[in-house]
Amino acid sequence: MADGRLAGRVAVITGGASGIGKATAELFAKEGAKVVIGDLATSAGAKVAEKMGAVFFPTDVSKSEDVDALVKTATDKYGRLDVMFNNAGIGIGSPLLGTTAEDYYRTIRIDLDGVYWGLQAAGKVMVAAGRGAIVNTASVAGLIGSTGLSAYNAAKHGVVGLTRNAALEFAPFGVRVNCICPGVIETPLVMDNFAVVEGARKMLDAMHPLGRMGQPQEVAKAVLFLASDDASFVTGHALAVDGGMMAGLGAGNAFNQ
Numbered sequence: 001m002a003d004g005r006l007a008g009r010v011a012v013i014t015g016g017a018s019g020i021g022k023a024t025a026e027l028f029a030k031e032g033a034k035v036v037i038g039d040l041a042t043s044a045g046a047k048v049a050e051k052m053g054a055v056f057f058p059t060d061v062s063k064s065e066d067v068d069a070l071v072k073t074a075t076d077k078y079g080r081l082d083v084m085f086n087n088a089g090i091g092i093g094s095p096l097l098g099t100t101a102e103d104y105y106r107t108i109r110i111d112l113d114g115v116y117w118g119l120q121a122a123g124k125v126m127v128a129a130g131r132g133a134i135v136n137t138a139s140v141a142g143l144i145g146s147t148g149l150s151a152y153n154a155a156k157h158g159v160v161g162l163t164r165n166a167a168l169e170f171a172p173f174g175v176r177v178n179c180i181c182p183g184v185i186e187t188p189l190v191m192d193n194f195a196v197v198e199g200a201r202k203m204l205d206a207m208h209p210l211g212r213m214g215q216p217q218e219v220a221k222a223v224l225f226l227a228s229d230d231a232s233f234v235t236g237h238a239l240a241v242d243g244g245m246m247a248g249l250g251a252g253n254a255f256n257q
């Protein structure tokens with residue numbers, strides 16, 4: 001059996017073709033896990049999976065039947081499921097008065113419903129087995145307001161709430177549920193949106209007291225902690241991985257001068 005903090009464990013990761021999900025899949029594989037990646041991006045996902053010896057299953061997390069089939073792929077192949085990382089997501093700018101119904105529902109279906117279906121699909125297997133750890137990707141936008149991101153904000157607040165609810169419902173069965181709340185992380189989701197904005201990098205860096213954006217690998221380490229036995233007494237927690245953003249006024253505070 002491979003060494004590592006996830007040796008012998010089976011982990012399903014949604015949104016594993018890119019960014020935070022990809023970095024987490026790489027770290028999990030390095031830590032000994034058998035990884036199954038589900039993503040809408042089929043060719044990128046298949047390539048990422050092949051490189052690390054993981055399994056890829058084409059998945060649209062907004063469809064419960066896809067998420068069920070993804071989890072079944074893992075249990076059919078490996079006979080167990082130890083870790084579920086409900087991470088797939090999109091970010092669409094959505095000021096409250098300027099959001100189309102289409103953008104609103106698309107955001108909710110992927111960013112919130114996708115986590116719901118992941119909790120159900122993995123929860124059924126884990127509750128029956130009497131063990132397991134689920135990590136959801138929320139955001140700092142799930143803890144505080146964020147101008148221009150109303151649909152995303154609603155979805156991510158929902159993810160934090162769902163995390164707590166699932167933690168309570170699954171705790172009697174030995175299944176832990178937590179979420180991570182990243183600040184701005186340098187991934188395609190962010191960089192593709194902001195590539196056209198002049199001075200974007202400087203602005204995004206300055207939003208964090210630590211003075212820079214985070215890297216997907218830094219988030220992956222927090223996910224590994226929550227997914228592993230190192231977090232055996234941690235459940236229902238929303239862990240900010242945000243360079244100090246949630247600590248309070250700091251970056252950009254006029255009283256700082």
Ligand SMILES: NC(=O)c1ccc[n+]([C@@H]2O[C@H](COP(=O)([O-])OP(=O)(O)OC[C@H]3O[C@@H](n4cnc5c(N)ncnc54)[C@H](O)[C@@H]3O)[C@@H](O)[C@H]2O)c1
Nearest residue numbers: 015017018019020040060061088089139182184185187189
């Ligand atoms: N990058 C950030 O600053 C940041 C901050 C806070 C939270 N997050 C969250 O982290 C998660 C990962 O984002 P990222 O920054 O790594 O973005 P990313 O765009 O690099 O990766 C997201 C992945 O999700 C996949 N995906 C999108 N819709 C899907 C669907 N319907 N079904 C299955 N897969 C789908 C994409 O194909 C992609 O591979 C998201 O939930 C995002 O909201 C990101």
